[in-house]
Amino acid sequence: MTGSVEQGTSQTHGRTHILHFLVRLPGAPHQVWPRLTTPDGLAAWFTAADVLQPRLGGTVTLRDLGTGRVTAWDVDRVAEYTVENGGRIRFHLERDGESASALRFTHEFKGEADSEQGWRTRFERLIDISAP
Template sequence: MGGSIEQGISQTHGTTHILHFLVRLPRPMDQVWPAVATADGLAAWFTPADVLEPRLGGAVTLRELGSGRITAWDVDRVAEYTVEGGGRIRFHLERDGERGSAVRFTHEFEGERESEHRWRTRFERLIAWEAGS
């Protein structure tokens, strides 16, 4: 069974844009967590993390988005990065069936920097990503 991108919702409030996705993966949460919470994992499907201090308040630099702080960190469940100029991105992992997991994703940002299409392309790479490859 492969993964899927089930929702892509875009909202605009003034100059603030919010993208929401639900991505289902045929892997357990402990295999998906490294993809959203480690430098190697993020680089494999999203963007290099030049700095990633894995803790609440830790520094983070995501090459495509900018530098900032980790604003939510619940190991194996929630990783949220807030970066200057790039907004706030949040990955919330949940169990999905017996062996799968779901990533509830939110990206809140100002301006026209990101698009639903760009995130769909990234999530297609995440679905294809294999831990340790």
């Protein structure tokens, strides 16, 4: 299976912006999970995670976005990071067939932040490194 960035939507509510994506990735969820939840995994396609305590309430520091907390954590399914300059970043991973994954992604933030195209570019990198 090849991956794809299938959907991207953007909403604005006052000063709050919400981006949603559905990304289809090669690899089962247990193979993709470390790319979303470890410093090495995140650095390979998104940004360096200088600190990442993999548990609900743990500290997270994403180099390009700031420091915050892990605000949701369900191993192999949901990781959510809420950081001072980056808002809320949520990864919801699901099985997609026998050997693939579907990533439902949400980024909620105020003010200026990454564009939809910026996330598309990152997800293309994630697809590339997830390919067998």
